[in-house]
Amino acid sequence: MSDLISQNLNMIFKTPKGETVHALKDLNFTLKKGELLTVLGPSGCGKTTLLNITAGFIKPTSGNITLNNKEIDGPGVERGMVFQQGALFEWLTVAENVDFGLRMKKEDPIETQKKVDEWLDIVGLKGFGNTPTYQLSGGMQQRVALARCLINNPDLILMDEPLGALDALTREKMQSLVLKIWKETGKTIILITHSVEEALLLGERLYVMAPRPGRIHKEYNLPFASMGLKEDLREIKKNKEFSQKREEILEMIWNMEEEIMGKDN
Amino acid sequence: MLTQILTFLIFFAVIGCILYGRRLIRTEKVDAVFGNPERALGGTHWVIVGSSFLLLVWLYYSWDIAKGFYPKSANELCQVAKVNDSLLGLKYQFPIEEREFKSTSQIKKENKNLKIIKNEIQNSKELNGQQKTILISYIIKANQLIPLLTNENLIEDETKKKIDDITGKINLLTENFQKPDYPFETERELNERLKAVKEEGGWGITKVDAGSGSIENTLEVPLVPATYRGLKFHAAAQKLNLISDEFFKLRNHNPLFKSKIKELKEEIKSYRKDLSDNEEIASTYAKNIVKIARRIEFASIYPPNALDKMQAAIIKFDNAQKDAQGGLRFIDMFLFPAGTIVASGPSCSEQGSGRWLPKPSDTFNKFVLMSKPSVGYKDIPLLWIQMVDVSKMIGFILPDWIADILPGEYPVHTKDGIVKQNFKGGVLKIVTGDFNLFKVPVPYGHIWDSFLRVFLGLIFGILIGVPLGLFMGLNRFAKGFFDPLIELYRPVPPLAWAPLIISVLGIDNTGKVFLLFMVSLSIMIISARAGASGTQLSKIHAAHSLGASKRQILRHVIFPNSLPEILTGIRVAVGMCWGTLVAAEFLAGTTGIGFVENVAKKYFQYEVIWITIFIMGMLGLLFDITLRKIIDKTIPWRGKG
Numbered sequence: 001m002s003d004l005i006s007q008n009l010n011m012i013f014k015t016p017k018g019e020t021v022h023a024l025k026d027l028n029f030t031l032k033k034g035e036l037l038t039v040l041g042p043s044g045c046g047k048t049t050l051l052n053i054t055a056g057f058i059k060p061t062s063g064n065i066t067l068n069n070k071e072i073d074g075p076g077v078e079r080g081m082v083f084q085q086g087a088l089f090e091w092l093t094v095a096e097n098v099d100f101g102l103r104m105k106k107e108d109p110i111e112t113q114k115k116v117d118e119w120l121d122i123v124g125l126k127g128f129g130n131t132p133t134y135q136l137s138g139g140m141q142q143r144v145a146l147a148r149c150l151i152n153n154p155d156l157i158l159m160d161e162p163l164g165a166l167d168a169l170t171r172e173k174m175q176s177l178v179l180k181i182w183k184e185t186g187k188t189i190i191l192i193t194h195s196v197e198e199a200l201l202l203g204e205r206l207y208v209m210a211p212r213p214g215r216i217h218k219e220y221n222l223p224f225a226s227m228g229l230k231e232d233l234r235e236i237k238k239n240k241e242f243s244q245k246r247e248e249i250l251e252m253i254w255n256m257e258e259e260i261m262g263k264d265n
Numbered sequence: 266m267l268t269q270i271l272t273f274l275i276f277f278a279v280i281g282c283i284l285y286g287r288r289l290i291r292t293e294k295v296d297a298v299f300g301n302p303e304r305a306l307g308g309t310h311w312v313i314v315g316s317s318f319l320l321l322v323w324l325y326y327s328w329d330i331a332k333g334f335y336p337k338s339a340n341e342l343c344q345v346a347k348v349n350d351s352l353l354g355l356k357y358q359f360p361i362e363e364r365e366f367k368s369t370s371q372i373k374k375e376n377k378n379l380k381i382i383k384n385e386i387q388n389s390k391e392l393n394g395q396q397k398t399i400l401i402s403y404i405i406k407a408n409q410l411i412p413l414l415t416n417e418n419l420i421e422d423e424t425k426k427k428i429d430d431i432t433g434k435i436n437l438l439t440e441n442f443q444k445p446d447y448p449f450e451t452e453r454e455l456n457e458r459l460k461a462v463k464e465e466g467g468w469g470i471t472k473v474d475a476g477s478g479s480i481e482n483t484l485e486v487p488l489v490p491a492t493y494r495g496l497k498f499h500a501a502a503q504k505l506n507l508i509s510d511e512f513f514k515l516r517n518h519n520p521l522f523k524s525k526i527k528e529l530k531e532e533i534k535s536y537r538k539d540l541s542d543n544e545e546i547a548s549t550y551a552k553n554i555v556k557i558a559r560r561i562e563f564a565s566i567y568p569p570n571a572l573d574k575m576q577a578a579i580i581k582f583d584n585a586q587k588d589a590q591g592g593l594r595f596i597d598m599f600l601f602p603a604g605t606i607v608a609s610g611p612s613c614s615e616q617g618s619g620r621w622l623p624k625p626s627d628t629f630n631k632f633v634l635m636s637k638p639s640v641g642y643k644d645i646p647l648l649w650i651q652m653v654d655v656s657k658m659i660g661f662i663l664p665d666w667i668a669d670i671l672p673g674e675y676p677v678h679t680k681d682g683i684v685k686q687n688f689k690g691g692v693l694k695i696v697t698g699d700f701n702l703f704k705v706p707v708p709y710g711h712i713w714d715s716f717l718r719v720f721l722g723l724i725f726g727i728l729i730g731v732p733l734g735l736f737m738g739l740n741r742f743a744k745g746f747f748d749p750l751i752e753l754y755r756p757v758p759p760l761a762w763a764p765l766i767i768s769v770l771g772i773d774n775t776g777k778v779f780l781l782f783m784v785s786l787s788i789m790i791i792s793a794r795a796g797a798s799g800t801q802l803s804k805i806h807a808a809h810s811l812g813a814s815k816r817q818i819l820r821h822v823i824f825p826n827s828l829p830e831i832l833t834g835i836r837v838a839v840g841m842c843w844g845t846l847v848a849a850e851f852l853a854g855t856t857g858i859g860f861v862e863n864v865a866k867k868y869f870q871y872e873v874i875w876i877t878i879f880i881m882g883m884l885g886l887l888f889d890i891t892l893r894k895i896i897d898k899t900i901p902w903r904g905k906g
Contacts, residue, residue, distance in 0.1 A: 057806055075809035087803035090902040091825040101811035104821070134902040145807075152811060 004031040004054070004156060004188065008063035011049050011214070022213030023049045027063070029207070029216065033155075036182050036189045036225055038203030040196060040249065042256050046214025047192045051158050054190065055081050067156060077101065080154035082145045084161040088133045094120070094144050095129035101152040119147040122184075123177065139170035143177070150181065159191040163198065175201060175233060183229050196249050200224055200242060201233055208249060210256055218252065220245070268333030268626050272324060275317045282310035282317075320625070328615070329624035331600035332468055337495075338596045339468045339486045342606040343613035344498035345593065348586055350608045351505035352579070355512060358565060359576040361583070371564045372411055378557055379404050386550055396547045399536060403551065406529050407558045413522040414561070417568040421519050428515070428567075428575060434508050435578040438501060439585050448500035458496070461489045469627045485620075486606055486613040497589065505582075517567050526562055530555060623872040631872045632879075641710065642861045642873070647880075648712040652704040660698015668693035712880065714856040718774060719842045719888075722781020726838060730786045731831055734793025735823060747790075755787040759845045763852055772853035777846060784845050785838040792834025796827020829896075829903040836892045843885050858884075 009027035012020055023046040031037055039047050052058045053065060056075040065072050067079065088097050095116050096103075102112045120126055123143040128136070133144060142162055149157060159178075163171045175198060182189055193199050199206050204225045210217035222245070224236050236242055286308075324330050331338055358367045386392060386400050413419060441447045450458070465487045490499040533551045540548050587594070597605055604617010614620070623631075638646035673689045694700055736743040754762075763780055770776035800823050808822045850859025858877050865873035896903075 055806070055810055057809070075806070077810070077812035079810060081807060081810040083803045083807060085803065087801065087807040089804065089808075089822065089825070091828070091900070100808070100813075100821070104808075104811060104813040104817050132902065148807075148811065158810075 003033060004065070004067050004190075006030075006063070006065045009050075009053065009060050009065055010062040011046065011053065011058075012061045024053075024060070025213035025215050027214075027216065031188060031190070031205075033188055034186045036191065036202060036204040037207065038199040038205070039190065039192045039207045039209060040194075040199040040253070041207075041209030041217070042211055042253055042260065044214075044260070045209040045211040045256075047209060048160060049214065050209075051081075051160050051190065051192055054156070055079055055158050077105075077152050078155045080149035080152055080157045082142070082149050082157065082159045082162045084164050088141055088144055088148075090132070090134045092133065093129065094125060094131050094133055094136070097133055097144050098147045098151055100148060115151055116147075119151050122150075122181070123147045137170075138166050139174060142166065142174060146177070146181065150185065150187075155188060157187050157189045159189065161192055161194060164194060171198075172233060178202060179225060179229055182225075196246055196253070197237065200245055200249070201236060208252060211260060217256075266333075268324065268329050268624075271625075272321075272330055272333060275321050275324075279314050279317045279321070282314045285310050286314070323622070323625055325600075326602055326618045327622040327624045328601055328619035329626055331596065332624055332626070335596055335600065336468060337492050338593065338600070339606055339613075339615075340489075340491045341495045341498070341593055342597055342601070343486050343488060343608060344490050344495040344502065345586070345590060346606050346608035346613055347502035348498045348505065350610075351502045351509060352583065352586075354509050355505075355579055356583070358512075358572065359579065361576070361580060366569075368415070368564070368566045368569075371560075371566060372415070375411070375557055375561055375564075376408070379408055379554075382550060382553060382557075389546070391546045392550075396544070400547065400550050400554070403529065403533055403554045406525070406532075407554055407561070410522065410526060410529070410558060410561050411566070413519065413525060414517055414566040415568050417571065419519045419521060420517060420568055420571060424515065424517055424519075425571070428572065431508060431512050431515075432575040432578045434511075435575065435582055438504050438508070439578065439582040442497065442501050442582070442585055442589065447497055450496065458489065462487070462491045465489050469624060485615055488611070488613055494589070494591075494593070498586070501586065513565065515565075516563075517565070517571075518562070526558060529558055621871050623875050628872045628875055632876050635873070635876065638710075643855075643864060645856055646710040648708065648710040650706045651709050653707040654698075654704050655702040656698045656700045658698075659702075660696060663696040665693070665696050667696050711856055711858055711861050712884070714774075715846060715850065715858045716884065718777045718857070719781060719839065719846055721774075721778045722842050722846075723785045723835070723838060725778070725782045726785025726789050727835065729782075730789025731793045734790040734831075735797045735819070735827065737790065738794040738797025738827075739819075739823070744794075751787055751790055754783065755791075759784045759841070760848050763845075763849050767849070767853050772855070777849050777854070777857075780849055781842045781846060784841050788834050788838040788841060789831070792830045792837075793827055796830030797823050799830065800826045829900050832892070832896045832900060836889065836896070839888045839892060840885070843881075843888065847881060 006027050006029050009024055011022075011024040013023055014020055027050065039050065041047055049058070053060050054067075054072065056072050056079065059073075072079075089100065092100070098119060099112045099116045102115065116129065117126075120129060123146050125140060125143050125147070128140070133141060136144065145162070162178075163174050166174060178189075178191070179202065181187070191199075191202055193202075200222060201224050203220070203222055206220040206222055207216050208218045208220075209215065224239070224242060227236055227239075289310075324333075328339075356362055360366060363370075383401060383404050386397055386404075389397070392400070466484055468486060470484050490496040533555050537548050537551050590597075602618065604615065604619055606613055607616045634640050635642055636647055638649040641647060641649075668689060671689050671692055673687065675693065676684050676687050676690045678684045733743070733747065737747055738744070759780060762783060766780050766783075767776045770779055804822055804826065805818060808818045813821065846857070847859035847862075850857040851863045854860045858881055862874055862877035865871075865877065
């Protein structure tokens with residue numbers, strides 16, 4: 001019932017030069033409640049466009065996309081978003097950032113405060129409530145962004161390369177956090193990434209997208225995310241199947257990139 | 266006294282700090298490498314040297330050091346200047362400071378003039394042959410007048426006797442002047458002089474007019490000789506004035522010259538009378554020849570050696586007075602840089618940097634005086650507090666038409682001549698502020714007026730400019746609609762609007778506040794627009810997906826995100842408004858710092874001009890520091906997002 005269903009989704013942009021770019025072509029997919037989908041692909045394959053359409057920031061040229069049988073028409077609270085650079089409001093403290101959505105809905109402040117404490121605890125920022133956000137490190141900022149999104153209790157969480165700007169160590173910790181939150185809340189998550197490893201580790205399902213026109217090139221169903229809930233992530237990376245899949249996908253993406261280069265020249 | 270102490274302090278501070286700086290350089294290893302930025306760190310001692318140096322230059326070039334150490338020197342130099350002034354006319358007759366005798370140069374000049382006229386007449390096409398012959402004969406006659414004056418044999422005995430007499434007087438003066446007890450002042454004269462000195466006051470004294478309570482122009486240099494040395498020069502100057510008057514009354518006119526010039530004048534007069542109206546050119550030439558003849562008559566032209574003795578006497582006196590100056594000459598030379606005290610007629614004045622660069626001590630005294638609310642400037646204090654009834658403010662805020670729209674009529678007087686108050690009349694009293702409540706202190710004065718104008722102009726600019734700018738940053742219609750309007754008026758220098766605005770809205774606050782509003786409005790619009798359009802899309806997206814409405818996004822995301830730009834805009838606007846205001850107050854008005862400076866300019870009150878400059882600098886700095894503090898407090902995240 002509460003699935004994300006995309007039917008014949010098409011997105012055509014017109015560049016200022018007058019060229020038409022077919023960003024998405026006939027995209028059909030169904031995401032069931034509680035699934036974690038990672039999307040991978042070379043730049044220009046329409047990953048972000050897909051996310052923006054799902055979030056409701058832009059409207060598709062044709063086709064439709066529905067969440068819980070309701071057509072997506074503009075941004076909404078039921079679809080939370082986490083951006084690459086946090087997009088935190090740096091004039092607010094951590095707590096004020098986290099409760100932003102609740103304050104906008106004018107919810108009971110005492111109730112809100114309780115929820116904020118709860119969520120700060122979950123993302124590991126207990127006691128940082130009054131810290132100005134500009135004093136936080138990149139990883140901590142992403143934790144705030146996660147908490148800010150989750151406190152609204154969305155049905156679907158959209159993550160646009162949320163860990164892209166972090167250093168390797170922080171990234172690993174954050175990956176565990178994403179898995180932990182996915183498991184505890186049971187939310188549907190779409191996560192866009194550039195990193196093949198990350199896509200494999202976190203994705204219950206994985207779409208590899210191809211550019212020009214943007215389309216789903218290959219689809220995988222992966223066991224690593226459920227493994228990651230129990231095991232250490234580093235152990236999984238040593239897994240033979242994991243390395244095999246990684247090489248396969250890397251090869252695929254390399255070929256796509258080369259194809260683009262060829263087209264350009 | 267203070268100046269002396271200060272001068273010494275500064276002097277030793279400079280020397281001490283320089284020595285300390287030298288030693289520091291020698292002991293510090295960091296300095297070994299040129300280009301190391303650490304070389305520029307620290308250095309408070311150089312700050313002291315720099316500011317002391319500035320102060321020292323000010324003290325020196327404003328002649329405050331001279332005033333501090335030799336308070337009587339200006340008065341003495343004034344007396345010396347009087348002597349020089351009296352001596353000037355006599356000296357110019359001889360090649361003492363000039364290259365040639367006055368007689369020689371005058372003869373040269375008039376010969377040249379006659380030659381020019383002669384050439385003109387000869388080449389003239391309007392004159393006929395007869396006229397030319399007559400006019401040239403006049404020129405020759407005028408030319409022949411000169412030898413009559415320069416011939417030693419023709420000089421009259423009486424004239425010779427008078428020249429000897431004047432020479433004798435100069436020599437006597439020189440002799441007396443060199444006597445130590447000249448000018449033989451009696452006890453009574455001494456007392457009278459000292460009383461006059463006391464009444465006149467010292468060098469650069471500031472007086473408050475007892476009548477109006479405002480500052481009078483300072484007495485630049487006291488005239489009455491205060492010292493014995495000064496008195497000597499004063500007396501000599503008076504004597505010299507008499508002698509030179511006598512000399513310039515003297516005319517070297519012998520009977521032959523007199524008859525010749527009379528003859529020439531009469532001849533030309535009758536010739537001009539006989540000329541008809543259409544012979545105007547000949548008449549003009551004849552008139553010009555008479556003019557030259559008159560100049561020759563009244564010039565002090567003497568035979569070459571007739572005044573030799575007198576010249577020697579003058580040189581002798583000049584040397585004597587220079588000797589008598591003694592140490593004063595060195596004070597003049599070293600402590601009165603870029604100028605000196607000069608006398609012209611009865612008064613003395615500072616001429617040079619001491620005139621327009623006010624002495625620090627004078628400036629400070631005047632500032633203290635002007636700060637007193639009872640003195641102020643033009644009957645208005647610089648900054649003070651007055652008690653204003655609250656009712657006046659209520660009357661100012663409430664519009665008068667509130668009373669007009671009420672039902673009923675205003676009270677009309679009865680046949681007994683009594684006016685009965687009614688409700689409508691009562692309301693009118695309230696809205697016009699015609700009642701008594703309690704009084705509150707309100708600041709007023711020149712500084713407050715200027716401040717208030719900037720403040721109001723700025724506030725209106727912010728209140729209208731920020732919302733409009735944000736709107737323009739977010740909305741295509743608003744940007745397109747208002748952009749041409751703003752871009753048309755913004756590039757015009759604000760002062761170019763001033764005459765128009767002041768003549769439409771008046772010279773009072775309204776016009777100036779509106780002008781400043783115009784200045785701040787464009788700056789605020791541009792900065793708010795830049796802030797709004799510079800908001801990261803991801804932040805707006807985030808707010809959208811967190812469920813914020815359009816209004817909420819504007820209030821909670823776009824506005825705070827634009828705050829750094831808006832506050833920077835305010836800082837720029839304050840600077841611009843401040844500059845524009847002072848210039849606008851120059852143009853017109855009755856209060857404000859710019860007004861004070863403008864009036865001071867008219868009366869050559871250099872101290873006041875410098876005081877206003879100082880006040881403006883300090884207020885500008887105060888605004889900037891306050892704003893910087895506010896910026897640091899309100900937007901600590903700036904540049905860290």
